[in-house]
Amino acid sequence: MNVSRLVCVCVFLSVSLVCAQQQDVAPPNLDAILKDIAVLEQKQKQGKIAERNQLVGLIQNAAASGSAAANFYTQAVEEVQFKGKKDKVEAFVAWKKSRADLLRSKEMQTALLLHLKYLLLSFQRKDLEKPETQLPSLMAYVNEVVSCDDLFAKQNPPNNETKDLLSKPLTGSIFAQWLPLGEWLPDQKSWEQKPGDVPGILEKNIRSVMREKKDPQLIQTWDLEMKVEAARITTGRSDHQADQFNTVTRPRLQFKQAQDMAVIGQPNRALTETIALVRANPLHPDFGIWVAKIRESVKPAAPAQPASDQTSPPPAPGNAP
Numbered sequence: 001m002n003v004s005r006l007v008c009v010c011v012f013l014s015v016s017l018v019c020a021q022q023q024d025v026a027p028p029n030l031d032a033i034l035k036d037i038a039v040l041e042q043k044q045k046q047g048k049i050a051e052r053n054q055l056v057g058l059i060q061n062a063a064a065s066g067s068a069a070a071n072f073y074t075q076a077v078e079e080v081q082f083k084g085k086k087d088k089v090e091a092f093v094a095w096k097k098s099r100a101d102l103l104r105s106k107e108m109q110t111a112l113l114l115h116l117k118y119l120l121l122s123f124q125r126k127d128l129e130k131p132e133t134q135l136p137s138l139m140a141y142v143n144e145v146v147s148c149d150d151l152f153a154k155q156n157p158p159n160n161e162t163k164d165l166l167s168k169p170l171t172g173s174i175f176a177q178w179l180p181l182g183e184w185l186p187d188q189k190s191w192e193q194k195p196g197d198v199p200g201i202l203e204k205n206i207r208s209v210m211r212e213k214k215d216p217q218l219i220q221t222w223d224l225e226m227k228v229e230a231a232r233i234t235t236g237r238s239d240h241q242a243d244q245f246n247t248v249t250r251p252r253l254q255f256k257q258a259q260d261m262a263v264i265g266q267p268n269r270a271l272t273e274t275i276a277l278v279r280a281n282p283l284h285p286d287f288g289i290w291v292a293k294i295r296e297s298v299k300p301a302a303p304a305q306p307a308s309d310q311t312s313p314p315p316a317p318g319n320a321p
Contacts, residue, residue: 054183056123061176064110074103076178094193102162107155110148111165117141118195120172125186131209138205142198146228166196168246198228207260214264222257228252251281255290271297 062072074096082092084174102108121141125134145166155162170176170185185191190208192200202221210218233245255277261270271294278290 012289022248023258051180052123055179055181056120058179059119061118063120065115066106066113068111069112069116072116073174074099075315076174080174080177092093102159105155107151108159108186110151111162113142114148115143115165115173115175117144119175119181122185124192125205126184126223127237132213132215135206135209135215138201142201142206142224144198145198146224149228151231167194168193168217169193199225211260211263216264217262218264219257222253222260226253237241247281248285251277251284255286255293259293269296 043132057070062069077095078092082088082095085091090165118141118230122136124137125131128134152162152166162190165173169188171188175181185193190204192204194200202225207218207221209215210221229249230245233249234242255274258273258277261267261273272298274290274294277284278287278294281287284290
């Protein structure tokens, strides 16, 4: 075979191969494809549910006791901070030895238990159809956090690891770095991410639901927040900060409380409380905002438009038969 003929054969084969590749295949069985997709979707859904349930089970077991929570935390630290290190075993043993007293302390175990309880509440809220059913559990959690304030305030010496468990967002916790928790947590716009942020939990997780349901207990949440903030501001703080709370922060919270009175159907009470605030706090930075709200509340409603005296014109006569 000469060179020219060999070239022609190669070109023919190349063109044939390209043409074969450009040809469409037989049409698929659409019914079978849709059935397969439905089966795959169901398997994927079941797999996600199983993954979530496994995570919930791990956290529930860890939240069973202070020692279990400390062991869970230790395991998370080992996997996150020491994984891949050349001297992993020695370094982790040294870390664990240095934290032995801390991990056994009531303060650390209490902070861990609160963190894990809040994590479980967050998992529960993610797909909850009726958020109002969670309100009792959330209020119980808030009261538990408040009851532990003295314990943490007296921790000697203060410890950042204990503090971080309640002051940092769930998404940045050691547990979130270890386990795939992100997709199971509610959006941060509608759910407070910090387990120890009482004002945030009350506002985002509790009041938002109570306002929608016009729940009268909404007003009491403001009393609780003011009580908590007053206690925290007077524990180990300066007289100036306490005075700042009493003259600026508390009246500001009272104004918000008054606005929620209107939300639950008590506009007259809301107006009376706001007027009292203005009279008692004429030098408050929000004085202008309060006065504007009072004017808006007492502004007379626009008069109703009088009914027209003109009668409607008679309908146009139809075509003569």
